[in-house]
Amino acid sequence: MKKQNEKEIRNIGDITSANNESRKVEGYALVFNTESEDLGFYETISQSAINEETIRKSDVMCLLDHSKNRGILARSRYGKGSLKLSIDEKGLKYEFDAPRTSLGDELLEMLRRGDINQSSFAFSVATDGDKWEKRDNKYYRTITKIERLFDVSPVYTPAYTSTSVGCRNFDDFKKKIEYIEQLEKEIQDLNFEIK
Incomplete structure (x- = not known):
């Protein structure tokens, strides 16, 4: 089972090409403060989760549909290369x-x-780079710090897919919440019997 700091994949942003004559491609690989679709939980990436330092310590490839087997479209090696990455308010x-x-x-x-x-x-x-909570019987994850970027990819089919790290963190959080809820129920039952 994978641990925190391991690779996860999310489909979020839009991509465009300027016009029929241009070869310039641009898009948003991730969008801040936007809730994901249902992944078994809902996820939001905070604006503080990524900064220029994250880009400078990452070797990021632009792949078609996350496939290295087909070759790369562009690359940013630690902030330099044919792939330009920038962070703005979006x-x-x-x-x-x-x-x-x-x-x-x-x-x-x-x-x-x-x-x-x-x-x-x-x-x-990053370690301790996410927060979990339960509201209205739904689970929510806020990513507060991304350790590294691996790739940005134009994709054919937008399917939110996560590796087992997301599932493991979610399962651990869910078990803790269920344990606390069980304890609260037992305390309520004890209080009821005492009265």
Whole structure:
């Protein structure tokens, strides 16, 4: 079972290509303070979760559909390279010129046709870099610190997928909440019997 600080993948942002003549591709790999779809829990990434230091300590590839097997579209090695990453009030933005390769041409064609219009990113959460809570019988996770970025990816099918680290953290949190709720119930039962 994986531990915190291991890779997770989320599909969040939009992606665009400027026009039919341009090879420039840009999009948001992640958007701050936006609640995810149901992952078994709901997730939000705080604006303070990522900064320039995160980019400078990450080797980030731009992949098509998270697949290294097909090659890379662009790369930011510790903040430098063909993939430009920037942080603004909305989220983590990425930009690159699609390479003059079959993969670059495929991406541009799929963008122009509208077959691809969303982005995704792979990341790891820092130790103590998330907070869990339960409200109205639903579980919520707020990511407060991303340790590293692994890739940003234009994706065909937006499906929120997480590795077992998210599930393990969620399961641990859920077990604690269930234990506390059971204790509270037992205390209430004892109080009722005493009266």
